[in-house]
Every structure is written in C-alpha cells, then in structure tokens.
Amino acid sequence: MSRAGPLFVTIAWASWADPVRAAGGGLPEVAADAPLNLPAIGMFLVFVVATLVITWWAANRTRTASDYYAAGGGISGGQNGLAIAGDFMSAASFLGVSGLVYSSGYDGLIYSIGGLAGWPLVLFLLAERLRNLGRYTFADAVSYRLGILPVRTLAACGTLVVVLLYLIGQMVGAGTLIQVLFGLPYEAAVILVGVLMVLYVSFGGMIATTWVQIIKAALLLFGSTVLALVVMYRFGFSFERMFSEAVAAHPKGMAVMAPGGLVSDPVSALSLGVALLFGTAGLPHVLMRFFTVPDARAARKSVFIATGLIGYFYLLTVIMGFGAIVIVSQDARFLVDGALRGGNNMAAIHLAQASAGDLFLGFISAVAFATILAVVSGLTLSGASAISHDLYASVIRRGDAPEGDVMRISRVASVVLGVLAVALGMAFEGQNVAFMVLLAFAVAASVNFPILILSMYWRRLTTRGAVVGGATGLLSAVVLMVLGPTVWVEVLGNAEPVFPYRYPALFSMLAAFAVTAVVSLTDRSARARAEMAAFEAQYVRAITGMGAAAAARH
Amino acid sequence: MNDLYQRIFADPEFQALQRRRSRLIWMLSTIMLVTYFGFILVIAFAPEFFAAPLGADTVITRGIPIGVGIILLGLALTGIYVHRANGEFDTTTADIVQRLRDDSR
Numbered sequence: 001m002s003r004a005g006p007l008f009v010t011i012a013w014a015s016w017a018d019p020v021r022a023a024g025g026g027l028p029e030v031a032a033d034a035p036l037n038l039p040a041i042g043m044f045l046v047f048v049v050a051t052l053v054i055t056w057w058a059a060n061r062t063r064t065a066s067d068y069y070a071a072g073g074g075i076s077g078g079q080n081g082l083a084i085a086g087d088f089m090s091a092a093s094f095l096g097v098s099g100l101v102y103s104s105g106y107d108g109l110i111y112s113i114g115g116l117a118g119w120p121l122v123l124f125l126l127a128e129r130l131r132n133l134g135r136y137t138f139a140d141a142v143s144y145r146l147g148i149l150p151v152r153t154l155a156a157c158g159t160l161v162v163v164l165l166y167l168i169g170q171m172v173g174a175g176t177l178i179q180v181l182f183g184l185p186y187e188a189a190v191i192l193v194g195v196l197m198v199l200y201v202s203f204g205g206m207i208a209t210t211w212v213q214i215i216k217a218a219l220l221l222f223g224s225t226v227l228a229l230v231v232m233y234r235f236g237f238s239f240e241r242m243f244s245e246a247v248a249a250h251p252k253g254m255a256v257m258a259p260g261g262l263v264s265d266p267v268s269a270l271s272l273g274v275a276l277l278f279g280t281a282g283l284p285h286v287l288m289r290f291f292t293v294p295d296a297r298a299a300r301k302s303v304f305i306a307t308g309l310i311g312y313f314y315l316l317t318v319i320m321g322f323g324a325i326v327i328v329s330q331d332a333r334f335l336v337d338g339a340l341r342g343g344n345n346m347a348a349i350h351l352a353q354a355s356a357g358d359l360f361l362g363f364i365s366a367v368a369f370a371t372i373l374a375v376v377s378g379l380t381l382s383g384a385s386a387i388s389h390d391l392y393a394s395v396i397r398r399g400d401a402p403e404g405d406v407m408r409i410s411r412v413a414s415v416v417l418g419v420l421a422v423a424l425g426m427a428f429e430g431q432n433v434a435f436m437v438l439l440a441f442a443v444a445a446s447v448n449f450p451i452l453i454l455s456m457y458w459r460r461l462t463t464r465g466a467v468v469g470g471a472t473g474l475l476s477a478v479v480l481m482v483l484g485p486t487v488w489v490e491v492l493g494n495a496e497p498v499f500p501y502r503y504p505a506l507f508s509m510l511a512a513f514a515v516t517a518v519v520s521l522t523d524r525s526a527r528a529r530a531e532m533a534a535f536e537a538q539y540v541r542a543i544t545g546m547g548a549a550a551a552a553r554h
Numbered sequence: 555m556n557d558l559y560q561r562i563f564a565d566p567e568f569q570a571l572q573r574r575r576s577r578l579i580w581m582l583s584t585i586m587l588v589t590y591f592g593f594i595l596v597i598a599f600a601p602e603f604f605a606a607p608l609g610a611d612t613v614i615t616r617g618i619p620i621g622v623g624i625i626l627l628g629l630a631l632t633g634i635y636v637h638r639a640n641g642e643f644d645t646t647t648a649d650i651v652q653r654l655r656d657d658s659r
Contacts, residue, residue: 106604106615106617106618106621109617109618109621109622110593110597110621112621112625113590113593113621113624113625114590116624116625116628117586117589117590117624117628119628119632120582120583120586120628120631120632120635121583121586121587123632123635123636124579124582124583124586124635125579125583128639239614240612240613240614243613243614243618244612244613247613254605254613257605257607257613257614257615257617257618258601258602258604258605258615258617259597259601259604259605259617260601265598266595266598266599269594269595269597269598270591270594270595270598272594273590273591273594277587277590296644297640297644300635300636300639300640301636301640303632303636304629304632304633304636307628307629307632308629311625311626311628311629314625315622315625536559536560536563537556537559537560537563539563540559540562540563541559543572543575543647544562544647544651546558546559546651
C-alpha cells in the first residue's frame with residue numbers, strides 16, 4: 001500500500017474483489033478454517049426470505065413490459081434516490097473504501113470525492129432529458145433520432161461489456177468475501193449469489209430489483225450509522241481525538257492525514273478522475289433507474305437524494321476507517337503476522353465485532369452479503385434489458401415483437417447472464433480481477449457517456465459518427481487497458497507495459513469524442529441531414545416531457 | 555404534434571427560458587468540474603498543501619475540511635439545480651406549452 005503510484009482505486013475497488021493480494025497472501029488459510037458464522041447466516045436468511053417474498057409480490061404486479069423494465073414508472077423520487085444510492089454503495093464502497101482509509105487514511109477520502117463528484121453532472125446534464133426521451137434503457141434516448149439498428153446495437157454492446165466486467169468483479173469478490181464472513185465454500189457462495197439474483201430479476205423484474213436495492217440501502221445506511229456513532233462515542237464525539245489517536249496508532253503517523261498514493265503521475269490522476277466522473281454518468285444499471293420514476297421532476301429529486309445519501313455514507317466510511325485504525329489495528333484478535341486478518345477490506349467488519357459485539361458483526365456481515373446481491377441484481381436486469389429490449393425487440397424483430405415475447409426473452413437472458421456470471425466467477429477464482437471494474441468504468445466513460453451526451457446536446461451528431469466514435473471508445477479502452485501496467489505487467493507477467501498509464505479513460509474518452517465529431521461533421525448523407533433536422537423535436541421533448549412515457553397505473 | 559414542437563422551439567419565451575437554463579447548467583457543471591479536477595491536480599502537483607495542519611495544536615490537516623467541503627459543495631449544487639428546475643423552470647415550461655396549445659385551437 002505504501003507503493004507510490006495511483007494505485008489507490010485499484011485497491012479500493014479490487015482489494016475486496018481480490019483480498020488474496022491485498023492481504024499479502026494471508027487469506028486462504030484463514031478462509032479454509034473460518035468457522036460458520038451462525039448469527040450472520042441467520043440474519044442473512046431473514047433477508048433472503050424477505051426479499052423472496054417481495055419478489056413473489058412483485059411478480060404478481062408485473063403484467064406489462066413497463067412493469068417489468070421500469071416498475072411501471074411507479075417508484076417515487078425519494079425511493080429512487082435510495083435505490084440509486086444503493087447501486088453505488090456496493091461492497092467495494094463499503095468494505096473497500098473503509099479498508100482503504102484504514103490502510104492509508106486520507107487516500108480513502110480522495111476516492112470518496114471521486115465517487116461523489118459525478119452525481120451533480122448526472123443531474124445537470126442527463127437525468128431529466130433521459131427520463132423524457134427514453135422508456136427502458138438509455139439506448140432509447142440515443143436512438144430517438146438516430147438509426148435504430150446500428151445505434152442500439154452499439155449501446156447494447158456498451159451495456160453488456162460494462163455489465164459483464166462489473167459482474168465478474170462482483171462475483172469473485174462475493175465468493176471470497178462470503179467465504180471469509182460466513183465460512184461457506186467459494187463455489188457455494190458464487191452459486192448462491194447467482195441463483196438468488198436470477199430469481200429476483202426473472203420473476204420480479206424492476207419492481208423486485210428496486211425494492212431489494214432500497215431495503216439493502218436502508219440496512220447499510222443504518223448499520224454504518226450505528227458503527228460510526230459507536231466509534232465517535234469512544235472518542236467523546238471529538239474528531240480531533242479520533243484523528244490524533246489514529247495518527248499515534250498508525251505506522252505511517254501524520255502521513256495518514258494527507259494524500260499519499262497519487263503524487264507520482266499527474267496523467268494517471270487525471271485519467272482516473274475522468275473514469276470516475278464520466279464513468280458514473282455512463283453506468284447502464286444506474287441510468288435505467290431514471291425510467292422507474294413518473295416524471296422528470298421525480299428524476300431530478302432522486303439524484304439530489306442519492307447525492308446526499310452517498311455523500312453521507314462516504315463520510316461514515318471515513319469515520320469507520322479512522323476508527324478501525326485505533327480500535328482494530330491494536331487488537332490481537334484481528335491480526336495475523338501484524339496484518340489485518342482477511343485483508344484490509346475486513347476493517348469495517350472487524351470494527352463491528354470489536355466495538356459492538358458478535359451479534360452486530362453478524363448484522364454487518366449479512367448486510368455486506370445483501371449489498372452484493374442487490375448490486376448484481378441491478379446489473380443482471382440491465383444486461384437482460386439490453387439483450388431483450390435493445391437487441392431482440394428493436395434490432396432482430398425490428399420493433400414488431402409482442403410484449404410477451406420480449407419479456408420471455410428477458411427472463412431467458414437473465415438466466416443466461418446468471419449462468420455466465422457463475423461460470424466466470426469460478427473461472428476467475430483467486431485471480432486478479434482488479435482491472436475488470438476499472439475497465440467497466442473506462443468503457444462506460446468512453447462509449448455510453450459520449451454517445452448519450454452528444455445525442456442530446458449536439459445537433460450535428462449522426463448515426464455514422466456515433467457508431468464509429470463509440471466503437472473507437474470501446475476498442476481503445478480495452479486495448480489500452482490490456483497494454484497498460486494493470487494487465488500487461490501484473491496479469492500477463494510482462495516486464496514493461498506497452499502503454500504507460502494505469503487508467504485508459506482519459507485517452508479512450510477523448511478518442512471517442514474526437515472520432516465521433518470528425519465522422520459526424522464529414523457525414524454528408526441524406527440520412528445525416530434528416531437526423532439533424534429531427535434534433536429540434538427531440539430537444540423540445542427532452543425539455544418539456546411532451547410525449548414521454550408516463551407512469552403506468554400506480 | 556410536430557407542428558406544436560416547432561412552435562415551442564421557435565417561441566421567444568421558450569428560447570429565453572432555455573438560455574437561463576443553459577447558463578445555470580453550465581455554470582454549476584463548471585464549478586463542479588473545476589473544483590474536482592483542481593482537487594486532483596493539487597494532489598498530483600502540490601500534495602504538501604493538503605498535508606499542512608490547520609494549526610499548531612491540531613493534527614487535522616487542510617485536506618480534511620477541503621475534502622468534506624467538496625462533498626458538501628456537490629450536494630449544495632444539486633440542491634440549487636433541483637430547486638430552480640422543479641420550481642421556476644418547470645412552471646414556465648408548462649405555461650409556455652399551455653399557451654401554445656391554446657393558440658392552436
């Protein structure tokens with residue numbers, strides 16, 4: 001962790017997905033003889049039963065495609081705010097960021113700020129226009145005036161690549177984490193996650209997926225608040241005392257109060273900033289949430305609430321991390337050879353046990369498991385929507401498929417995605433999957449974000465420009481990531497990277513914008529002229545919401 | 555319907571509203587982007603600025619209140635936008651659409 005270079009997000013996102021590396025290889029022995037954690041398993045079973053009841057209830061209410069893909073537009077702004085916050089408060093944020101604060105202090109706060117700063121931009125630039133232009137997926141908005149076949153195919157590819165990369169990272173993380181927390185075998189954990197997420201998504205659709213996410217977000221916020229309060233109580237509610245005791249307890253001393261990991265390479269710092277900011281604005285499973293609310297007004301309100309909750313949650317993770325430096329790092333129960341048992345991402349979990357006892361440990365462990373389940377469900381639904389609504393209904397059937405067929409394809413797609421996620425989760429067991437989540441953000445920032453924002457704001461964008469530019473963004477993000485230090489050196493074992501920077505997003509996003517602009521401007525086809533002419537109607541609808549999909553019947 | 559879209563687009567009151575809306579969107583976006591990338595650049599080029607303690611008798615560094623401040627700034631900016639858009643902008647838009655619909659009858 002003391003290694004110079006902008007590693008911190010790799011670690012924050014991936015150390016939980018890859019605790020073997022973060023723990024310096026100390027994990028497998030711990031995991032092998034981890035006892036069954038009965039209170040945690042009990043509380044998790046309660047969560048599973050409750051969510052299955054919700055899925056049953058949701059399945060009975062899911063009659064139309066609008067119910068299935070967008071919860072019938074019947075989710076309120078406040079509920080959607082919680083759900084969006086829940087999508088973003090993944091196990092990586094909860095355990096990864098608090099673990100990062102535990103190991104290097106201030107760097108964890110830098111990550112939190114990157115995670116938050118994208119939301120205001122989503123609100124100002126995207127939320128209301130997306131709600132007014134689309135129905136189920138962000139591709140609806142992009143293909144409003146552009147060629148449906150090529151643009152939807154591209155958007156679906158962008159969605160599926162992001163979803164699959166993200167799912168692999170979550171699955172590998174889930175398997176390892178559950179192994180440590182519950183004492184279950186890795187394979188059993190991965191299969192359990194896969195089966196539950198397919199049940200939620202295929203039977204309960206967006207209604208179940210949203211409510212699972214809302215419940216988990218509330219539980220996570222509650223658990224984190226309690227944990228932070230217990231920590232602050234110990235320090236007499238004085239931040240000064242908490243920080244000074246942390247400085248005294250941490251081997252790095254005062255260095256935990258200042259940025260440490262990012263200093264060596266400004267280009268990587270910027271590129272990482274780009275990935276975090278614009279990647280957030282291009283995550284398909286978050287963008288689809290704007291279609292679950294009745295109108296643009298509720299869409300805006302939901303971003304405000306989500307921003308507040310995410311900001312609050314990140315501040316709690318900072319308190320948890322600094323608290324763990326004092327409370328956990330000096331407690332022999334949690335240490336193996338001077339390092340944290342189970343890796344740094346276990347900081348919040350150990351803190352729960354140290355400060356509030358075994359029952360609370362069980363609660364926090366169950367919440368961590370629920371967090372993974374809720375996030376993979378959202379991802380799976382997003383991928384299934386891209387396959388059924390974008391590819392099957394619009395591209396293959398050219399828009400004349402009966403609703404029932406499309407929903408059936410969506411259910412089949414969610415099962416296929418579930419099987420794929422479980423298989424990939426097992427294939428990548430114990431491997432470094434850090435780069436996959438990073439690549440997911442880079443692809444979101446280089447494919448989904450540019451074509452979405454340009455389709456809404458730039459009259460001259462044409463189908464040809466969007467497709468060539470988006471494909472450029474996708475290819476350059478993947479190729480630069482593979483040739484960079486994360487994959488070329490750390491995964492493939494080569495000595496020197498071909499591409500020197502760890503984060504490709506700055507370059508791949510600029511390439512996508514530049515190619516899109518050049519190809520659009522030189523596009524003199526009759527179709528391009530028609531697409532530009534359609535901009536005014538799209539613009540008026542995006543602003544006024546006239547003709548936008550209304551709430552179904554709730 | 556298409557005709558109504560065109561008349562809304564060409565309406566002077568609508569265009570004036572859109573200029574106000576655009577100005578607000580770009581102003582708030584610029585504040586957020588400049589603040590965030592400024593923060594990243596300070597970390598990249600002058601991290602010692604954030605490492606300086608606030609006073610002689612404290613371990614809290616400049617970086618802590620600045621970091622927390624950026625999170626609060628993000629929330630405040632979204633609050634400002636939602637307030638203006640859900641109030642003034644939506645009301646004005648609805649009035650314009652209503653007026654042009656009535657005209658066409």
